[in-house]
Amino acid sequence: MQKTHCIIPFEKNRNFTGRESELTQLEEMLFAGDQTTKVAVFGLGGVGKTSLVIELVHRIRKNHENCSVLWIPAINLESLHQAYLDVARQFGIRGWEEDSADVKRLVQEFLSRESAGQWLVVFDNADDINMWVGTPTEQGTKRLIDYFPRSKLGCIVFTTRDRKTAVTLAQKNVVEVREMSEDVATIMLQNCLIDPDLVNNKTDTSSLLKELIYLPLAIVQASAYINANRIPFSDYLSLLADQEEDVIDLLSEEFEDDGRYQNVKNPVATTWLISFEQIRQRDPLAAEYLSFMACIDSKDIPRSLLPRGQSRKKEMEAIGTLDAYSFVTRRLANDALDLHRLVHLSTRNWLNLRNEWDDRANTALHRVEDMFPRPKHENRALWMSYQIHAQCVLTSTKDREKESKEWYSLASRIGECCLSTGKYQESESWIRQTLKLKEEVLGKTHPETLVTMNNLALVLDRQGKYAEAETINRQGLHWL
Template sequence: MALHHFGDAYSGFQAGIINGRVDHPIYFSNTETPPNPSAFIPFRRDPDFVDQETILDQIHHKCGRPGSRTALVGLGGVGKSQLAIEYAYRTREQSPETWIFWVHASSAARFEQSYRDIADHVKIPGRRNPSTNIFQLVHAWLCDEWRGQWILILDSVDDTGFLFDASTTGQDEPTNHVGGRRARQLVSYIPQSRNGSVLITTRSRRAARHLVEESDIVTVEPMTMGESLALIGKKLGKQDNMDSVVHLAAALEFLPLAIVQAAAYISKRSSRYSVRQYVEDFLKSDRKKASLLDFKDGQLRRDSDKSNSIIITWQISFDYIRHSRQSAANLLSLMSFFDRQEIPEALLRRRNEQANAQRDDKMGNAGDHGDEADDDHSNGDGDSDGSEYGDDEFEEDILTLREYSFISVIADRPSFKMHGLVQLATRKWLEAYGQQEEWNQRFIMNLDAELPTGEYENWVKCQALFPHAKSAMWASILYKAAWYARGLGNWAEAEEMSVRAMNVRIKVLGQEHEDTLSSMSMEAEELFLHVLDSRKRVLGPEHPETLASMGNLASTYWNQGRWDAAEKLFIQNPDTLTSMANLASTYRDQGQWKKAEKLEIYVTETQGRILGADHPSTLKCKAELALTLWNQGRRSDAEKVLGQEHPDTLSCMANLGMARRHRGKLTEAEELETRVLEVQQRILGAEHPSTLTSMANLASTFWSKGRWKDAEELLDQATEISKRVLANLAILEVQAIETSKRVRGKEHPDTLTCMASLATTRRHQGRWHEAEGLEREHPSTLKCRKA
């Protein structure tokens, strides 16, 4: 501190003359050397960043203009901040003389703290003076072109309200009136200077438009498949099972935050957990899916105020929409129950009077939330009866959801689509508020009112609404949709949708009503346990419906991979295995080889343990499995199941050879047919009918290849054997006729059957007169033979 002595020269207004010595302290600030241009970025560069060159090129182009403002807009978790971080580091590499500043702009408090951090970083004089307007100080520094080039990144400007609310600044500006003060909006402290550019990240397109021109908005979409696979590869390393990696990227809808979450979850479990296991767990149920998406590790370059859980990330936006525009939150709630691909506008506009009243009550209770909230009370130009809400209101709600990237419009059709994960997050959000069932019922009522019955003339409308009926949980809707599916011959989905109707029947009819019990779904173990207990109590343990429930529960255990539990029930109810075998046969007939194979393997192994490896049912299942494998082209696997010389294996080979011949693949056909013939001659003998058939097949192939002599020799050989076999057969049949006449009589049905058989043999031998004689002798023989 220095002392200045004014002597008797100091005088003040109204102070008079001071004749004595005056000591007045003056504080000098320490002189600070201004730093060189540098980057003030609170995050390290991401070594796993995946190049998205198109977007980065757009950012570079727009931010390269003097005084520009650019906004990155996209769904939460799509990677906007990561793009801004990468752009900042690239700019520093290319232009070391450029300052980079990062501002956390999610709230007024964080905005102010960031400005103070900038002031400290560049060492602006006077910044520590409590009376200093820090915003004005930083703004003036940035607008001084002598300071050089800079880029100011405003991160997470999802709500611009605090920027335009003068009451949030905490700073006053003097007016022209003596002693008067006025507030100044924070937005005015975001500089527009030729020596700097502003880059903004936000989830809201509306917020972006408050700060930049529409042409300066860069929309950030989810990654491409290739980019997603590259990100997974960087996070988890090279994977052997690329199919699982592809499925993972698709299941997470190519969203970077979700992918990073999943990779962190998998890495945390290291060698005991794989990508395939994650995908299987993810697809098990919505509950499991939500649990995995709530995992909060993985993203180190994310603001501490932001959650690493993509579910919570979106739910914060849901809360904001509910606060600012209740009707838009209601619309989002309704849309979350539709099939995500094509949500018809007509079903969204439909509102019944009760739903409208509930919505208006909620909006009334929400209080005044500014101009946007006030708009929600407008009826617009809609119908006055309350059945639909107005066009203006609906369009404003749609616009709100579009601006947060929660929905998108389908071109040329009055429909919308959503991310499936956004729908899941919305339903979990509703569940937390205790409103999931309410909006589910609202969706159901709208859909049920629009969905017609399944007659052919309604198929066009059914086709449009069918995917949404599959998402519903309402008996009437599902019945109508199942009717339509049945008309198409889609039996699997018809059955599935029919049984799901039980959820409503429980509420309407009671848990032990016969209609409820008959419609219990195979999807939930706890439901089948209840059904089984109820049917045992109501119908008895031996009742067919009780046994059917036992089979359904066993199938549920099987689908869960709980083999031991399933097997115990199969032992109690062997018919269930038969049902599963029949289902496998149906899958095979439909060409669904993998589904058929999975069932047949389990049935074969289970029957082998329960009934024995040589039991006829086990052997039959083996044959069915071999056929399924053969139809997939897996010949060696099929042969392993039955053995190379099993009759069913030979039958498959013979059929395949015939198919190859018909398709002109004669060499392959000859190879197969020769192999079949050799085995049959050795195992069955030269005179067996199957052997003779195989000789004829091979002769046909020789003929098709132009090997006339080989074909003729083989046919001659088969003819001679056939004559000998038929002669022997005729002798046996004559003996059988004589014996039957003697024991049972000439008119006994068994005698007549033998005579008909002999007549057939005579015809095969070409002995037509003898065959006709038998038929004339006993006219009923002909009738018997035809039967």
């Protein structure tokens, strides 16, 4: 009988919490057929895919004593090649030390033999689909996907952030890891704390987990900070409510985590940067959508507001890419999109790191101004669905953009929208900003400036500020 081997870089996590339904589903899929079983586990970066599979392989080792377990980090070609060398060395495969050896082929042939016995291979972080199906860079080698061993005694498990990659590698055998429920997240949080009694404050616990979008990585990171600084949840929540730059700094704090690779950045604010770059390279329109969404509100984004693609097919695929990375969720009722709050924040940080924020915000301003209709009763539903996004993009643009026609044109329409919906104080604020800019850019006698003066007088009158409204009206008549 072939000697079994175990190459798992992580110990069993004593704080592992929940995920029993996913584990049961995976265990039922493995070793179930008369051919190699391939399964892919996918989900948002930081949602706990690797932790889930670590728990899975330790259970497999316990329940299948004669099963070899081989863990191969697929972060890049270098890490994958080194892992193949470790497998070949441990199994004592002939020829692996030769300079000209195709080690991946040797491992494939060895595991494909029945004499290799039962085995489970994990390819962790299989995020780059081009690495698997792209043209080989070395002459005489095959695509990585063609090196998979085949044996009725073998199983292959992939973890990936991208559902499209999961489907390519494992076809229909995919398992999605979603955000935790509040109850399970509370248990996980409690298990990570030095002072587990902190969770007895139900209100703060619930608020904290909601802010962390029930994401395991964010929970572990927050726990590490809370433990190190011995602070209550309320203090951490106050930090999350700070200015955007301060929140990014908080979410960029490094921390120790035995369930993650030592050479990989683990904070929440940086873990998605890899995904952003992959999307930018693979699907430029999806990256454009992500950048656009970072400049508007993160919730209830109408698809009609997104920039146009080369074709409807390209637009659908771009949204599919963002959905595949679990960055957006679709609202079935109105076909709108939601972007996770922390993803929204991290995307803005990514654009700043790439020195693209100003250009992207200006592009978004032009798009929203172009799409935003003049508020009328018959198109009320449309402009109301756009309004929060228009206000957000106006806030996102730098002061220099306030001199542009698009800025004061859009701000003027927002003022009219607020006037139509009875939000008079808000309307007054937008109209005053617009009037100031139009007076500076167009002049006090310009027809557009006079229209804005009339709107300001109207909104003042609606609030009972009759004297000021009359003064504004007299000024307008004076400039006619």
